[in-house]
Amino acid sequence: MVILDLVERIAPLAEGMVVRVDAGGPAGVELARAWCDRTGNTVVEATGQWIEIRRGRVASALSSLPPERRPGVRLWMYTNFDCNLACSYCCVRSSPQAPRRALGSERIAQLAAEGAAWGVEELYLTGGEPFIVADIGDSIRACVAHRPTTVLTNAMLFTGRRLRTLDGLPREGLALQISLDSATPAVHDHNRGAGSWERAMAGIRTALDLGFRVRVAATIDQNQPGALAAADQLDAFLDEFGIAPEDKLTRPVALRGFADSGLVLAPETMVPEVTVTASGVYWHPVGADDADMLIDTEVFPLAPRIDRIVSLFAEHAQRQASAAMVFPCA
């Protein structure tokens, strides 16, 4: 009697543990499925002969995340891929030689609208260097009209026409996230090119003087000696500029793009942040130039593609948890 077997095998287990039960054939497997459904246990896998069951319901991978980090809350858009810099760790291989691959302001406006309709709460524009694109102002305004927007920039191009573009942007609902890797030029310039630190600092001052909310993001190579001390030094340095604690960010180097060392990342181990480029929809901005993170080469309509990413995330989480319970190493 398969139900008695199930009760007997499941009862001693802690929630989350998995057991495989011989159901005696397809009818037994179906009965076991019905039993799981009724008693709040979870079918992990089944054949015509056996069924693998996890005690309890699978905790929702989504509910385990803070609301602001759940897939679909953020929508990233790569405005372009060309850049005035060629940073040594750039995860999407941007450089002055990279083809532009621009999304264009019309598609960005449509993405912002469809994203907001789906439930996206934050929009991010990145590149490449977004301020290279002539109509970046239109794209930014279109985004801000829908949701709070952050533009990632190296802040080195705030002169002439581009300065006028910057000054013409709304202050409300817009933040500029400027890259600065260190409190002094050495590390930053090593990563991003000679003289880039001074120009980035000038850009930060300009943005602050114009009344923008400025976030500062440092990319830290944790394998470098003194990296953590340097991060602390940068933190204190930014205090002098009045950068709020929540606007100071550090992130590790990812082994992606130009980087020859760094954190190894895979879609299966990452919480997705929906990302759109001219080439399609991606799992996460850090892999927006890599085939393993590509979800779909078609972008519109956006909603089903976001749904798919959310669904894939839940599948990954369940598969990983099951594997961990079924194959204990000791």
Add this chain to the structure above:
Amino acid sequence: MVDRTVVVGAVAYTANVVPIWDGIREYFRGKEPDTDFVLFSNYERQVDALIAGTIDVAWNTNLAWVRTVNRTGGQCRALAMRDIDVTFRSVFVKRAGDSIASIDDLRGRRLALGSRDSTQAAILPLYYLRRAGVEGIDVVRYDRDAGKHGDTGRSEIDSLRAMLDGEADATAIGITTWESIGRDDLMKGTVEAFWETPEYCHCNFTVTNLDPDVADAWAARLLAMDWEVPEQRRIMEMEGLQRRWVQPDLAGYKTLFEAVEEQEIPLRW
């Protein structure tokens, strides 16, 4: 202000007890009173520890409650119970198609009963049979996991198997076991229920020496657990609640007090 940690005892009848009590401890964390827990291998040790003051609160079965009352001369108090504990009952079942139609038909038949310390699978079924004047039953005992008071369900599963294997004609199981095997819905064509006992009370949180103000604060915090909060609901579901913790209903223990006396069940085995 309740400036102390309340230590709760629970019996570890399944590995799931650990995440349940980790969760309850987490629920109380940072609130007053703070709570920790100790696990016991059997209810007799737990009642000893409660009376000795080693623990402040015992998560007791109904039999452990009766024993605590009897050993303390009534100097104890029930703080709260699960909603399911207020409407507990035992279900008499038979093989599908058997001619048994009521408990009267058990005369001269074989009845499988579970552990001698299981109120739902042995003590109260016998009590109600005697109250109904049904005698001449051939009782087959499946005494398992003594000290756990039937919590593991082991003796009920063994009784069911024995009945299905033809070693008994009927058995009595707790409503929670009947639910866990899918009642008539999933057991259709295999097992049928033919009688249920009246409702009686099952588990409760028992205190003997705990300061009443602390006990009240602890119970209030427990009763405030919210089914609509996913993390709290997860704990409540694992512990078998249907929806909420409730105030104790001491009238629901009357039959068990009578059964313990009639069947001369000792204060401890």
